[in-house]
Amino acid sequence: MAKYLRVLYIGDIMGRPGREVVKAMLPKFLEKYAIDLTIAQAENVSHGKGMTPAHMRELQAAGVDVFTGGNHTIERPATLGLLDDPYVPVLAPINQMTVKPGWGVKTFESKAGTVLIISLLGTTFSQRAELATNPLLAVDNELSKRTEAYVARIVNFHGDLSSEKRVIGYYLDGRVSAVIGDHWHVPTADPMILPNGTAHITDVGMCGTLHTSLGVTKEIIISRWRDETTQRNEIAEGGPYQFNAVCINVDTTTGLATTIEQIQEYKDSI
Ligand SMILES: [Fe+2]
Ligand SMILES: [Fe+2]
Secondary structure: OOOEEEEEEEOEEOHHHHHHHHHHHHHHHHHHOOOOEEEEEOOOOOOOOOOOHHHHHHHHHHOOOEEEOOOOHHHOHHHHHHHHOOOOOEOOOOOEOOOOOOOOEEEEEEOOEEEEEEEEEOOOOHHHHOOEOOHHHHHHHHHHHOOOOOOEEEEEEEOOOHHHHHHHHHHHEOOEOEEEEEOOOOOOOOOEEOOOOOEEEOOOOEEEEOOOEOOEOHHHHHHHHHHOOOOOOOEOOOOOEEEEEEEEEEEOOOOEEEEEEEEEEEEOOO
8 A cells, every 4th residue: 555645636626717727737737746636626617616527527537536516516407416426526515405415525546545535615604604504513423424444534625714714624633634725716825734634725726717806707896896787707718827736645554644735826828
């Protein structure tokens, strides 16, 4: 069994530009960091809402192994069939009210052994609290049921506030290999190994067009804010582009992390 497992976690892939960025830039990072397992946040893959089977296959061909979920995952009916199949590595947050048992936790067979992956949704904002149950209790419940020997346990926390994302990192410190925050599409400068060996970052950021509001055309957002218009969000197209991820080294004998490294790269064209 390999002593170390190198995991790449890629931030929210935002629509077509996000997919193009991943296809263009991921191969370089897979090689540079000798990655064994690639996980990506997929709630926005297909025009901002969920992921179609065709887009999943496109990203799998580019090297993504597992897809975590967020508040937008279940908004696309075509994604539900992927979630329902325990052998398809697509997840939705386990504590989201309308998510079925099994959609929020899946395993992946890596070269080092079985990896457990769990998706959670934050509840700090009241709107989301109505949509999801307590994520701390949900993850406790899930971990307590798991007696198998996993070489790594990766938790994705899709939450609003930096404080809740950091605190759940401490809550799970020493019990899982990594707690990776996302949802806000802006990377935070705080990757670290917590005191008991869990890798953590508050927000890993996104992949897609750079000069935008979280991947959405910024002019629409400004107009809606300033003039109180009701324009719908449009995913921004074109460069420059951004790729955001973290690379985590897991010691498979302990299931804990030894390093976490942030990757932030910009490219004018792809
Ligand atoms: Fe997102
Ligand atoms: Fe989200």
